[in-house]
Amino acid sequence: MRAKRNALSAGAALGLLLLATACGGGSGSEDKGPGRAAPGRPLNQEQLDHAAFATDDLPGFVASRSAAKPDRSAKAADPACQPIVAAVGDRINPRAKQSALRSVSDRAAPGSAYAVDLTSYTAADARQAMRDLRSALDTCADGFEATTMGRPVSYTSVKKKPVRAGDEAVGIEMVGQGMGRKATVNYVVARQGSTMIMVLAADPALRKSVPVPPRLVDKQVEKVAALGG
Known part of the structure; x- marks a missing residue:
């Protein structure tokens, strides 16, 4: 787990939001889980936890719960980029459930290194x-300034990329720089x-750009849809 902790620490130095969390306990698939959400209702915590990507949901992939609370105070200097x-980020939007x-x-x-975050809302x-x-x-394509975990970070490039997943989706490539380090993160x-x-x-x-595996996204969408998310 040392390599992952190093990765997450580097992410924290850059203000890369979810990569700032530490490695936690295992998260394996369970035989039994909660029922589907009622029509029109958001997934509750038990349903989200069951829907979250788990070890061996895909061959070779390992998942673990976050051991630390994510920073929910992250803020863009320009409100238009918030x-x-x-x-x-994780549940930064005040409307998140x-x-x-x-x-x-x-x-x-x-x-x-990857992170997967599920957040429930009203429809x-x-x-x-x-x-x-x-x-x-569109507004912040040329980058923006932000603060996360009490540290300033500069996103020098924000690119929108076409993606097909779920009811709707968008890909994002962000180049961030802070505390003397620079990295490209894809979402x-x-x-x-x-x-x-x-x-x-x-x-x-922090040497290269790592693409988001489409099969990881598709599997996570599949699990959420199975619970009526």
């Missing part, structure tokens, strides 16, 4: 969060019903 910070965060690794890709608020995100990505943000799904991919050594 929806981006909210989308790639519950969340489940997992750190994920792939045994076949030791030079990569209307989830749709609005996606509209706000798309608008912010996919998808909406499945009233649940927002965020998948992050980064290089622990």
Whole structure:
């Protein structure tokens, strides 16, 4: 786990939001789980935890719960860019209900680190969060300043990329710099019903851009949809 802790520490130095969490206990698949959400209702905490990506949901992938609470005070200097910070953070949006965060690794890709975050909303608020995100990505394409974990970080480039997943989705490539370090982090943000799904991919050594595995996104969407998310 040392390599992952190093990766997460590097992410914290750059203000890369979810990579700031430490490695926690295992998260394996369970035989039994909660029932589906009632029509029109967001997933509750038990349902989110059951839907969250788990070890061996895909061959070779290992998932663990976050051992530390994510920083929910992250803030963009320009309010117009705040929806981006909210989308790639954990329950920063004040309209968010519950969340489940997992750190994920792939045994076949030791030079990569992933995080998966599920957040429940009302259906209307989830749709609005996606509209706000798309608008912010257009407005803040040239980058923006932010503060996370009490540290300043400069996002020098924010690129929107086409992605097909869930009811709607968008890919994001962000280049961040802070405390003398620079890194590219890729995200996919998808909406499945009233649940927002965020998948992050980064290089622990901060040397290269790591793509988000489409099969990781698809599997997570599948699990949320199975519970009526």
